[in-house]
Amino acid sequence: xxxxxxxxxxxxxxxxxxxxxxxxxxxxxxxxxxxxxxxxxxxxxxxxxxxxxxxxxxxxxxxxxxxxxxxxxxxxxxxxxxxxxxxxxxxxxxxxx
Numbered sequence: 001x002x003x004x005x006x007x008x009x010x011x012x013x014x015x016x017x018x019x020x021x022x023x024x025x026x027x028x029x030x031x032x033x034x035x036x037x038x039x040x041x042x043x044x045x046x047x048x049x050x051x052x053x054x055x056x057x058x059x060x061x062x063x064x065x066x067x068x069x070x071x072x073x074x075x076x077x078x079x080x081x082x083x084x085x086x087x088x089x090x091x092x093x094x095x096x097x
Contacts, residue, residue: 022083024090031080035073036095042073044095052096064088 028036028046035043044051055063067088070076077083083091 021086021090024087024094027080027083027087027091028094031078031083032091032095034079040073046095047097049096056096060089060092063092067092 033046036046038045044055064085067074067078068076068085070078078088080087080091
């Protein structure tokens, strides 16, 4: 009985830890590219390490909060209404590299 409870608890933890994230490239294409491909000068361009450096220095949690709440000209949730925090993290990583 104890082994079954431990196994069940482990499976429950694993199932909660693994969330299906959206493809970061697909999210970028549908929600981020319109502003982050260089069209808007105030939005850091994808791959522009110098522009992303001060933003990344704030930490990933702060960046995800900025996307979630909106910042300056960026609307709340960055036009991706079905994105999770993990999706935002993955897209930020893609854009900042």
